[in-house]
Amino acid sequence: MRRRDFLKGVVKAVLVSMACISSSVAALFIYPASVKQREITMYECLSEEELPRRGVRRLDIEIDNKGRRAAVFIVAHEDKCFALSPVCTHLGCLVSFSRHGNAFICPCHGGKYDVEGNVIGGPPPRALTRLPMRVDKGKVYIGLKV
Ligand code: FES
Secondary structure (H helix, E strand, O other): OOHHHHHHHHHHHHHHHHHHHHHHHHHHHHHHHHHHHOOEEEEEEEEHHHOOOOEEEEEEEEOOOOOOEEEEEEEEEOOEEEEEOOEOOOOOOEOEEEOOOOEEEOOOOOOEEOOOOOEEEOOOOOOOOEEOEEEEOOEEEEEEEO
16 A cells, blocks of 8 residues: 555544544534423323332323323332333433332343332443423323423
């Protein structure tokens, strides 16, 4: 390989790397802005009597009249009841709950969360997201950004 060809290859590699890095950095600044623009909508999902007294229950909430649904987990644990997003905080796969292990497991890279959604194993950088939840006149509402 001639010196000139080698240098051309190096310059191309540097330019491609710079383009990739700058687009990634730009995405970091653009993405949060677009996420912030989405509003939280409270969806009625079940009656108060249907809330679990203990353990974890998965719900599929209908979010529009076209049949789109969003999954959430309702957790009743140590006198607390809260809603968790099933979206893994590593790369966004959907976790499932293992009753046997009493933990949320991500099938993609082995992420593991305790029953409160805290990371206990694998690559996820932070806990599962807690979703807004309120009870009003006997109905349970969960907040989603969709
Ligand atoms: S997406 Fe869940 S561990 Fe990677």
